[in-house]
Amino acid sequence: MPIRIVTTHLEFEGQVEEVRVVLEGEEPPAWGPDTPFQVVGKPTARVDARERVTGAAEYSYDVQLPGMLTAAGLRSPHPHARISRLDASSALAVPGVRAVYSHLNAGDFINPSSGKPVFGNELLYHGDLVALVVAETPEQAREATRAIDVAYEPLPFVTAPDAALAANAPMVNTAVPSNTISDEYPQVYQRGDVEAALAQAEVTIETRMETPAALHNSLETHGGAASWDGSRLTVWSSTQGVFGARQQAAAALGLPMTAVQVITQYMGGGFGSKLGVHRSGLLAAYASRQLGLPVKYMLDRTEENLDAGNRPPSVQAYRLGAAKDGTLAALDLAVIHNVGANGLWSSPVALPAKELYQCANVRTTDRAARTNLGTLAAFRAPGVVEGIAGLEVAIDALATELGMDSLELRRKNFAERYQLLDRPYARKMLLDCYRIGAERIGWETRDAEERRYPGGRSGHLRRGIGMASQLWGGDGGPPAQAIAKLLPDGTAVIITGTQDIGTGTRTVLAQIAAEELGYPLERVRVELGETAHGVFSPMSGGSMTLASVGPAVRMAAVEARKELTEVIGQLAEAPADALDIRNATVFNRETGAEMGGVSTYLEQLGGHEITAKGMRGPNAEDVTVRTFGAQFAEVEVDIGTGAVRVVRIVAVHDCGRIINPLTYSSQIEGGIIQGLGFALTEQRIVDERLGMVMNPNLGDYKAPTIRDIPQIDIVLLNEPNVVANTLGVLGAGEPPIIPTPGAIANAVGHALGKTVTRLPLTPDRVLDMLSTTTERS
């Protein structure tokens, strides 16, 4: 096949990256709007559901090998301290303990992601790693962490971002002379002249939004099991990216990539926090190599919540200027990020402000503070969840100020083009989403007396309806490869190097392959989650798995089918293009005659397996691909207790063609429920005086339960986006969480006649809002 190298552009969570891609052969033409389907687009139960409901699915946490040891971490009980003494002798005396690692004996073990030692003697946050115990049983390991004798010299600390950026602030890390990420901060984006436009605007408003640190709390914690056999390291890592994990593990242990294999068959949630092998996986690998025995290190829940990342807190200050008719004239946003002790990037909180509404004069300023808290990690639409909440609440406040319907205000300022690069969107269905959602929720009657006061005006219940918009990339991109193998018995194997992190990747890839091969779904097996046997696929993040790997799988299947019909044609002495394959059976397209199952031909080939390769082609140039959507929320607030109940969410998202409506709706529901948690219940709580996290557990950090969920109405648009990729799909992982907090905040604001300035809307906050007198007119 001809080989080409092309340059294409990838967007990952707001950042555009140029990449060079090797392409072999040609992708098939995109599935059109009228392509008929047998498997694609049908609600399909997960192909690996049985393993998941019977306990047969093996997660990293479940890996057990003969002689396997268990590790447990000792974590810093200070926000900033130096280890002045560490004596592990008592810990080593605990029966079953095999090793204790710390900066004293493992100080040369470097984390390749940061270039810094895994064990330092300067601890930068509550939960930073002090030492690792490896023992025969989990109980022994944990008990021994308490037996390590450590003396800490407390150092000055800072946890509030504005304090960290102030002159003479304590240094978060005494080895780093600044508390900001780099000299690229503050980052300023501007177009037009914001100050002049604000000065001239007929109406101006200012709003503020503070969002909390949210903790991922994947039910499977970070970690891995590692086994070193003297020449080869195998790591069962709970990761969203086996290839990245392999690269990190190889670099950390100084091994060639051939000597490392990473396996992730099943993983218990990541939500962005598991893009690599994590320090815990590296430590399992390190200890296994040192001790010559398999070692498992899965974080406990407290370690997880202190040291596995977070959606970092944001403080957003908006200034909006508009004409009396609602035309947006100026948008100014200042964001302060709190990226934790080792943050290397800040989230695109300002992205919606730059892009969502037509506005000639925009300025965004991002300041980023390092603090003595755990470091940020990507968390399902990082930044954009927070930014949409801030911006959409500001738009509602502007609508109130203007005396306009807020949805009308949004329509009026609809952005036709992608303003950052002044080019078109491949497609923008946002106005459709507004229209459909408004109709479903009953937007027109949102101010009706009987709707707003379910128990009458003298009662204690208030209802409100609010909405927010969604934008996200999700078009994926290269590189991503797949192999299709057609086995003699009429089954097929699809090999990729992606992983199914719970989104249903195995199932949609099997559907795509089955469709193109003309095989029934149950004859197609998808192999993924292994570096040793898989072919390269990107990490599962940024809502890009299906849009990246799916087209590669489709191309592999198309190529395999071509070869299959060629082979059958020669065996049957019929022209290949006259052959059709349906249900793994061969038909003569012209005569309609059935010519037997594919296996009757393949079995004649002495075990030969038809093998074909597919790869994801380049992204379209000169156009911006986005998913857009909107959610509408109806809430009921008990003004006596401050309790907020979300009654209903209507979700309308353009995620392109829907391969599997069943798992798609699960994704949408899951995003909404996480968004609801962010809006109402979830927050890391820090004692600023002590610099300590108060709730690093699932008792005090409150993720939603089944009783917290609303009625969720999902509108399935299912419009293929033929510009995006050959499947017409867009990612659906992140879009559904993006508008939920903003929609709920606006619904609560509507119910109470006030503007929300802080999330989450816990009862204490709502009661405080009710006791303040600033009513929205």
Place this chain on the structure above:
Amino acid sequence: MSSPSSNAASVSTSASTTTIHLTVNGRTRTLSVEPRRTLLDALREDLHLTGAKPGCNMGQCGACTVLLDGEAVYSCLALAIECQHQAITTIEGLAHDDQLDPVQQAFIDHDALQCGFCTPGQVLALKSLLLRDPHPDDDAIERAMAGNLCRCGAYPKILAAARSLAGRAS
């Protein structure tokens, strides 16, 4: 179900390893454990039944749910040595031969799972409810399932699966 150790007298055990007998999924299993070993760790570490998951080890997530005499409990908060006279059912014991339990089948059909880590616990929590109350209403279902967190947010589908088993359309 017969129990190998007597239920009639005080039993004293030293802090070191001791032999216990657990009835798991209808089979009597003999293990050598320390008294501090939880039922969860006994199932996973000693019996290699890893369907019950350690999500928090503190009774705050529900992923370790198993049945004790049909009652859903958190196996991370039970000491294995104290479970010698009860029938323990784990997710591995719910299907018989190739026949899935109806709860498992309903979870598959309704896509009541995503990453699947909490799923064994969810299935067993619902099983426990249906053993007590074959036709629960929504309130009863939600109350019975409130002790099992699902971070992926499969709750609407879990509710749909439960409703189908309760004999009601979702």
Place this chain on the structure above:
Amino acid sequence: MRPFEHLTVQAADEAIQALAGGDGGNTRLIAGGTDLLPLLKDGLVNPGRLIDIKPARALRHLTFDADGSLRIGALTTLAEIERSSQLAERLPLLRQSVVDAATPQLRAMATVGGNLLQRSRCWYFRGPFDCWLKGGTVCYMRDGENKYAAIFDQGPCRSAHPSDLAPALVALDATVSISGPAGSRTTPVAEFLAPPTNDERVEYRLRPDEMVTEIRIPAEAIAGHGVYLKAMDRRAWAFALVGAAAQVTILDGKVARARLVFSAVANVPWRATAAEALLVGQTLTPDLAAQAADAAIAGASPLAHNGYKVPLARELARRAILAAANLWTETN
């Protein structure tokens, strides 16, 4: 969790004998274990020996006696209270107090006796802080992250009592039967649960060689009607922000007996006696309920982040009083 010896007993007297070693609290009883195991795992208690009292079946019962009083064995689980049709009919307050407590799994394991002996949920107590309740010198809650703290000041510690069941028991004038080497004693739940003091940094009054065997609720308390209302920051599986138990007896149109007891506003269940006094002898009206609710929160001294508990407690009190008399509607 450190290694420990393990002993299984079949009856209360065996447990008392085993406790009598006088090993200074090194031996602990274990029943449901839902609080003890987390404490062991966090290293907050480190006994050398555990005595499993679950096989003592005689301590697991719900019995209405001929005189109309109720006895509840200490090993009765919260689930058994929840599922008792007799209780649902005759003592709805008690059943209501447990249905939103914790989760089905925890209620299936947790016992009534253990519920009264559960330790503070204060995150400074549970976390890596040398707080006063653990023998330190400072209550970090007082000037720290205190949104869940007590609003009534009862001494050095500001942790809020977490039990939903205990306020209901106090509202029902329940007593607790305690066995020890010297025999048995009975004490009101309202006295058994007492704020920690310098000498006894614990929320109950039980000697290390004693055990709780039974709860008794007198017939005259059962004669009334009551409710338990609980505010949470999610809709399930949360300790109360505030809980309010009200039990009211109305005779000839007037309040003959009233009890109003809060959870999570003080170190122990907080009985609002001033509110009760306003109600007794009166015809219960929405206005009177509101006055009583105001009286119930008099004297509260909230901290920096728990001021919301004051209006919340007032509102729950108002609703609970009205609901106990079947006067609460959505339009109140």
